[in-house]
Amino acid sequence: MLLFGLGVLSGVTTALFGFGGGFVTVPVVYAVAATGPAAMHVAVGTSAVVMLVNSLGATITVVRAGRLRRAYVWPLAAFIAVGAGLGALAATSVPDGVLHALFAAYLALTILDSVLRRGFLGGGRPQR
Template sequence: MLPTIAVLVALGCLSGVTTVLFGFGGGFVTVPVVYSVAAGGPDAMHVAVGTSAAVMVVNSLGATLALHRSGRLRREYLWPLAAYVSLGAVVGTLAATLAPDSLLHLLFAAYLVVTILDGVLRRGFLHGGAPRPLGRLTTTAGGVGIGVVASFLGVGGSVLTVPLLRRRGLPMVDAAAMANPLSLPVAVVATTLYLLGPGGPTGAVDVVAAAALLAGSLPTIAFARGLLPPIPDRAHAVAYLCLLVAALVAVLV
């Protein structure tokens, strides 16, 4: 048990770095990690998604507060998009609790593949452009869609909001910053519903795994903001896609 906890703490440090750099809140790190730990147990993927959501609540909240204090958040890209994301998160989480474990696993991997290919093959993500405001359809239907997909897969909003804001012309550093507050409503809704679900007093959330991951991620988030050097915009975008590839390999292996 102790070696497993040590591994979770170490990987929690990695999720802290990805929270700072990409606004992930830990989802793409914690889902494969917890799934590996729970592999062979009942509802392993549901436990991974529920635990990931719980970790993201804390990580995304901490990062959001830090970004707010630094003045890095841009309200026009956050509201009312966050409200529609929250609405979609309720639908996505309820659907995920009813979905077979194998389906969650398959769709998680499939979405990673689609996102990676889209970032590489379609123009706009790797090179960016001039910032443009979000349209009404993107804010409403797009926000609901983000909430549904992100909560269903347990990856927070960053998997969809970073590519969306990137294609709206925001630099990667700003797109990643916006992803943290936009991940927070997904994480809160998903955690609440998974805690109330079957599986024991904490539902489908593995409290021990979540605590170990947070023991690594929270100090890392606190220190990484001042220690990580600025990354060139294109290299930042490439690194985002490389992390998605690593997550895909982890969840498949």
């Protein structure tokens, strides 16, 4: 039931903020499910798979609604593929503790940005 509740929390924070799923998924998998020297790698990988499934679902919804601008897809997909490949190589070449520290720094910076950026918490229109 605990994992079910945390999964729901992950979905709610993602829907509300657009970035909350990894904030919940990574620490939960790290603390509960992953063990051994590669625990952080397992946690980050699990979060990446969740993002992949969710992004595929969103893409299917956009395609069905006829709102996909196909001219933008392949150039963007190429950059995403290159970034994902480089990120995977980098993540697998660093020790678990370094990955843990980098994730903590990412969390801190994202939370700081969310609090300080005008419009995010104040209900105003976000800057573009």
